[in-house]
Amino acid sequence: MKKWVLFSAVLIAVAAITFVVSPATSASGPSKREVTFNKDVASILYNNCAECHRPNDIAPMSLLSYKEVRPWARSIKEKVVNREMPPWSPDPAYGQFTNDHRLIQKDVDTIAAWVDQGAKEGNPKDLPKMPEFVVGGWEIGKPDVVLQMAEEHVVKPDDPDQYINFFLPTNFKEDVWVQAAEVHPGNRRVVHHVIAFIQTPQMMAKRVDEAKTKGEKLGKRAAGGSGLFYLDGNLRRVKMDAPVVNNACDQKVAAGGRQPGGNGEGENEGMLLAGFAPGTGNTAYPAGTAKRVPAGSTLMFQMHYSAFRGSLKEAVTDRTSIGLIFAKQPPDKMVLTSAAANIMFKIPAGDGNHEVVACQTVPRDIQVINYMPHMHLRGKDMKYEAIYPDGRHETLLWVPKFSFNWQSVYWLKQPVNIPKGTKLIVTAHFDNSTKNKYNPDPTKDVRWGDPTYDEMMIGWMDITIDNPMKTVKPDAARASGQK
Numbered sequence: 153m154k155k156w157v158l159f160s161a162v163l164i165a166v167a168a169i170t171f172v173v174s175p176a177t178s179a180s181g182p183s184k185r186e187v188t189f190n191k192d193v194a195s196i197l198y199n200n201c202a203e204c205h206r207p208n209d210i211a212p213m214s215l216l217s218y219k220e221v222r223p224w225a226r227s228i229k230e231k232v233v234n235r236e237m238p239p240w241s242p243d244p245a246y247g248q249f250t251n252d253h254r255l256i257q258k259d260v261d262t263i264a265a266w267v268d269q270g271a272k273e274g275n276p277k278d279l280p281k282m283p284e285f286v287v288g289g290w291e292i293g294k295p296d297v298v299l300q301m302a303e304e305h306v307v308k309p310d311d312p313d314q315y316i317n318f319f320l321p322t323n324f325k326e327d328v329w330v331q332a333a334e335v336h337p338g339n340r341r342v343v344h345h346v347i348a349f350i351q352t353p354q355m356m357a358k359r360v361d362e363a364k365t366k367g368e369k370l371g372k373r374a375a376g377g378s379g380l381f382y383l384d385g386n387l388r389r390v391k392m393d394a395p396v397v398n399n400a401c402d403q404k405v406a407a408g409g410r411q412p413g414g415n416g417e418g419e420n421e422g423m424l425l426a427g428f429a430p431g432t433g434n435t436a437y438p439a440g441t442a443k444r445v446p447a448g449s450t451l452m453f454q455m456h457y458s459a460f461r462g463s464l465k466e467a468v469t470d471r472t473s474i475g476l477i478f479a480k481q482p483p484d485k486m487v488l489t490s491a492a493a494n495i496m497f498k499i500p501a502g503d504g505n506h507e508v509v510a511c512q513t514v515p516r517d518i519q520v521i522n523y524m525p526h527m528h529l530r531g532k533d534m535k536y537e538a539i540y541p542d543g544r545h546e547t548l549l550w551v552p553k554f555s556f557n558w559q560s561v562y563w564l565k566q567p568v569n570i571p572k573g574t575k576l577i578v579t580a581h582f583d584n585s586t587k588n589k590y591n592p593d594p595t596k597d598v599r600w601g602d603p604t605y606d607e608m609m610i611g612w613m614d615i616t617i618d619n620p621m622k623t624v625k626p627d628a629a630r631a632s633g634q635k
């Protein structure tokens with residue numbers, strides 16, 4: 153994500169320079185003069201598209217050279233005019249985001265004019281320098297520590313979707329504060345997602361004990377004790393006949409989620425450190441904020457492997473790693489990952505607009521720094537709202553067209569202050585009808601589950617709280633049993 157922040161900074165700089173040196177692109181409009189690839193379009197593509205549209209990245213084609221771009225000219229015009237590219241899902245009416253990389257109107261007009269004029273190449277002397285990408289490098293900067301899965305994992309073409317946990321001891325002798333983290337999937341063709349959880353030594357000890365008692369391998373996905381779930385191979389799914397709660401707002405029953413401001417250590421998975429999903433690979437917290445990894449912790453990679461049903465022709469291996477950059481000093485604010493989630497919904501077969509609601513009453517003053525809506529293939533839209541203690545209502549985020557392919561984190565320009573007692577409401581809609589072209593099976597009722605053919609409903613957010621450890625020396629905190 154940070155790269156988009158950097159990219160927009162570069163974009164602003166480049167836009168400013170362009171404005172100074174070529175006034176023709178302003179008042180009179182670009183259509184009045186000749187627009188060429190070399191002079192006008194290449195820099196727009198380098199700054200806004202190349203990040204994904206380059207060899208071996210997530211987009212289907214590279215858009216660096218004229219030769220590569222020319223065959224796509226019409227399609228490029230269509231996608232930028234319709235605002236489908238670069239991808240950006242939130243409604244701009246709510247919230248301002250540092251990684252909002254929508255094109256400015258002038259650039260859209262330039263691209264449209266260029267295509268209308270026949271998509272000419274122009275004078276080679278006008279071509280700006282191609283951006284340099286560090287292949288396999290770290291976008292967050294040089295990590296202080298890199299941790300990698302101890303062994304390779306093999307994915308075969310006929311493997312079902314799998315969730316597998318891998319454990320990576322940190323061997324950290326003292327608590328560390330993570331300022332930035334970047335997950336490097338070892339094999340992008342089969343790594344569907346990675347979530348790196350922090351497991352304290354106590355949590356690990358409990359896991360080892362449990363695995364021993366059950367005679368199971370450490371890392372096997374557990375069904376969980378609540379009776380809601382069953383295990384289907386390695387996948388956890390909610391039972392079809394489990395109680396149904398579509399609107400979990402008025403319920404006392406916990407329908408999922410993580411308390412904002414709670415430390416999450418009671419949770420089975422532990423504290424979330426960082427993640428990877430298509431479109432999201434790295435995390436850099438604002439200055440003065442960081443996530444804590446207690447001494448002696450283990451990182452648990454929850455890997456979702458998918459052979460994507462037939463698209464894989466031969467067995468491949470993966471060995472995923474994570475790079476961490478530490479804050480130079482204990483931060484003023486501590487970052488925690490929190491979520492409003494509903495795990496008890498049921499989407500009827502064929503329903504084109506099924507509503508699911510999750511709520512949370514905030515137990516302490518918090519600042520929200522980013523949002524990340526998460527659903528699967530039937531996810532349609534998601535809204536985050538706040539009802540403040542004084543009764544004021546505010547829409548925080550509105551994603552009207554959720555895309556499973558773009559599970560982005562939306563980084564707020566300014567943290568949103570949420571006082572204690574605020575009610576956070578996350579509302580999602582799902583399309584389980586035949587109209588949804590991504591729908592794996594419109595004839596089935598759908599419940600929560602790991603596989604992409606089941607659903608999820610999570611309104612993730614990173615929040616900060618005043619760092620309770622700022623005033624306590626780390627050694628003293630440890631000695632007194634605080635973690």
Ligand code: HEC
Nearest residue numbers: 200201203204205210211212224227228231232237238239
């Ligand atoms: C964050 C990554 C990303 C960025 C930035 C991005 N694209 Fe894309 N683009 C993709 C991916 C992935 C696809 C294929 C899946 C899809 O269509 O969503 C795609 C698809 C396209 C397509 C359609 C290709 C087809 O097969 O029909 C065009 C055209 C396109 N992009 C142009 C652009 C242009 C022009 C820009 C910059 C102004 C841009 N994209 C920025 C990731 C990106």
